[in-house]
Amino acid sequence: xxxxxxRLMATLHGRPVDRPAVSFYEVGGFEIDPRDPDPxxxxxxxxxxxxxxxxxxxxxxxRMRPPLLRTPANPYFTTEISDDxxxxxxxxxxxxxxxxxxxxxxxxxxxxxxxxxxxxxxDLDDLKAYLEIPDEVFTEEVDVSxxxxxxxxxxxxxxxxxxxxxxxxxAAALFSMEDYLVVAxxxxxxxxxxxxxxxxxxxxxxxxxxxxxxxxxxxxYGPEYASEPxxxxxxxxxxxxxxxxxxxxxxxxxxxxxxxHCHGRIRNLLPHFVRMGxxxxxxxxxxxxxxxxxxxxxxxxxxxxxxxxxxxxxxIENLPPAQFERVVAQSLHDxxxxxxxxxxxxxxxxxxxxxxxxxxxxxxxxxxxxxxxG
Numbered sequence: 001x002x003x004x005x006x007r008l009m010a011t012l013h014g015r016p017v018d019r020p021a022v023s024f025y026e027v028g029g030f031e032i033d034p035r036d037p038d039p040x041x042x043x044x045x046x047x048x049x050x051x052x053x054x055x056x057x058x059x060x061x062x063r064m065r066p067p068l069l070r071t072p073a074n075p076y077f078t079t080e081i082s083d084d085x086x087x088x089x090x091x092x093x094x095x096x097x098x099x100x101x102x103x104x105x106x107x108x109x110x111x112x113x114x115x116x117x118x119x120x121x122x123d124l125d126d127l128k129a130y131l132e133i134p135d136e137v138f139t140e141e142v143d144v145s146x147x148x149x150x151x152x153x154x155x156x157x158x159x160x161x162x163x164x165x166x167x168x169x170x171a172a173a174l175f176s177m178e179d180y181l182v183v184a185x186x187x188x189x190x191x192x193x194x195x196x197x198x199x200x201x202x203x204x205x206x207x208x209x210x211x212x213x214x215x216x217x218x219x220x221y222g223p224e225y226a227s228e229p230x231x232x233x234x235x236x237x238x239x240x241x242x243x244x245x246x247x248x249x250x251x252x253x254x255x256x257x258x259x260x261h262c263h264g265r266i267r268n269l270l271p272h273f274v275r276m277g278x279x280x281x282x283x284x285x286x287x288x289x290x291x292x293x294x295x296x297x298x299x300x301x302x303x304x305x306x307x308x309x310x311x312x313x314x315x316i317e318n319l320p321p322a323q324f325e326r327v328v329a330q331s332l333h334d335x336x337x338x339x340x341x342x343x344x345x346x347x348x349x350x351x352x353x354x355x356x357x358x359x360x361x362x363x364x365x366x367x368x369x370x371x372x373x374g
Contacts, residue, residue, distance in 0.1 A: 003156035004060045011306060011342035012217060012257045012279060020336055020343050021060040022371035023308070024364065025283075026350035028055040029064035029161070040088065042112045042354040051356050051364055058368045060344070061158025063150050064219060067209050068143035076133055085109070094120065099129040112352040121174040124187055130174070131193055138201045142208040151216075161259065162209060162218040167243040169222025170198040181230060184239070199243045206247045215255040219282075220244060223262045223269070228291075233268035245276050252277065259308060263348065267292040274304045283348040284309030295334035302340025309335070311367070313349040321362045328370045345371050 002010065002018045010017050023029070034043045034052055043052065055061070080091045087108050094101040103120040107113070121127050151160045165173075171194045172180040184191045225231075226239040248258045257279040262269065264285065270292070273281055284294055284307055294310045301307075310331055315324060328345070335343035345367055351360060 004158050005154070005156045008060050008062065008159050008217075008344075011344060014306070014341035017342070019374035020332060020345055020371050022345040022367055023062050024051075024055050024059055024350065024367075025347050026064070027051065027364075028059055028061050028158075030350075031063075031065070039085070040107060040109050042110070042352070045354045045356075047354075047356040051361055054361075054364060054368065056157075058372075059158075061154060062217070063154060063158065063160045064163040065147055065150055065160055066163050067205070067213075068146050069205070070141040070143070071137075071139065074137045076137055089117075092120065094130070094133070097129045097132045099126070101126055101129065110354045116176075119174060119176045119179065122176075122179060124183060124190060127174075127183060127187075127190055127194060131190075131197060135197070135200060138197075140201070140205060142205055144209055144213045147209070147213045147216075160213075160216055162213065162216060162256075164202065164206065164209075164218060164220055164247075166220050166222040166240070166247060167195045167199040167202055168225045168239055170202070171195050172222070172225040177230075180225070184231075195239070195243050199246075203246055203250075207250050210251045210254040210256055217257045217259060217279075218251050219259045219261050220247060220278075221261040223260060224264055227262060227269060228265040233272070236269055236272045241272055241276055248276050248278055252279075259306075264289065265291040270297065270301050270305075274301065278305070280306035280308055280342075280344075282308035283311075283346055285312060285348050286310050289348070293334065294331060295337065298334060298337055298340055298343070302338065304341070306342040306344070307335055307340070308344045308346040309348070311345070311347045313347050313351070316347055316363045317351060317357070317360050319359075319363065321359065321366060324363045325366050325370070328366055332370055 007017050007021050011021055032043045032052065034049060036044060076094055076096055078093045082089045087106050090105045092103045101120050102118060104118040106115045106117055121130060147160055147162065154160065175183065223240045223244065226236050231239065251258050259280040259282055260273055260278040261282050263283065284290065284297055286293065289312060294307065297307060311328065315327055319327065332345060
């Protein structure tokens with residue numbers, strides 16, 4: 001029998017495995033400390049403990065970690081955090097070119113997610129001001145010691161996956177979705193200048209990490225900002241491949257593997273993924289959230305791509321266990337049928353509430369049990 005690390009690495013290399021790997025994505029991926037008493041730590045709730053134990057003991061662990069980043073103090077950005085016990089608010093203020101830009105986020109005690117209440121950039125004038133911030137302000141000291149330490153701690157239980165946004169992710173997230181699309185479509189020259197600015201930061205960071213932590217899996221997230229229905233597939237090359245492609249190239253040049261993360265409708269994007277040379281894609285959501293069945297992805301792209309998917313988190317949390325078992329069995333069949341590089345059973349996301357219900361736990365147990373059948 002293969003170790004968990006051997007199984008995942010063989011999958012990435014397109015070699016035979018003893019059974020399909022199974023990952024719970026952010027559960028087992030995020031840095032989670034159930035002993036942390038912070039009232040905003042949902043994972044210290046007793047209901048989470050059986051799921052965390054199941055994850056650590058029986059899944060093929062893929063730790064998701066960014067490198068450590070340090071930036072020097074600068075006169076442009078200031079951050080203020082307030083906490084009323086129920087929510088934490090983070091306000092960022094940027095002063096540039098006689099203009100003041102502000103953003104506001106909220107993290108609630110019972111939910112492990114961050115809500116953006118106000119985006120930093122609201123219009124083209126804000127974008128122009130932001131572009132005046134010198135590149136030196138974004139210069140980073142990049143440290144991979146945490147990646148090395150996590151890899152050593154894991155041993156044969158799994159692998160580390162370097163986690164990074166791409167240029168469109170950093171650029172688009174500065175706006176609300178509607179303002180981003182207005183600017184990208186109506187002012188493409190200015191939006192490309194923003195993409196070039198974020199790319200300079202990310203390309204340098206990627207080069208350093210890929211060189212100092214070679215041969216590992218990466219997750220690049222952000223391409224869904226240029227997916228349908230937000231943008232026609234023909235623009236993916238312009239807004240994603242042009243800027244994300246160099247990241248893929250440098251990672252692979254240092255022996256690494258790229259898993260391109262893109263929710264939603266990927267049918268018309270898969271040819272772009274292949275042309276970019278990525279190793280894998282996730283989470284390949286089934287219809288109606290996605291627009292291409294896993295069996296079709298396996299048939300048409302399985303020789304080019306390792307497939308991670310394709311279970312919906314809503315099904316894990318809501319379907320009766322007997323019905324969910326049929327869904328898992330179908331995913332395992334479709335993801336491994338015929339010839340292909342490899343398949344990892346993976347949900348589209350993870351629970352983000354404080355309580356894990358018996359149904360949710362039973363459905364996670366089903367994923368492990370069926371994957372272990374091979």
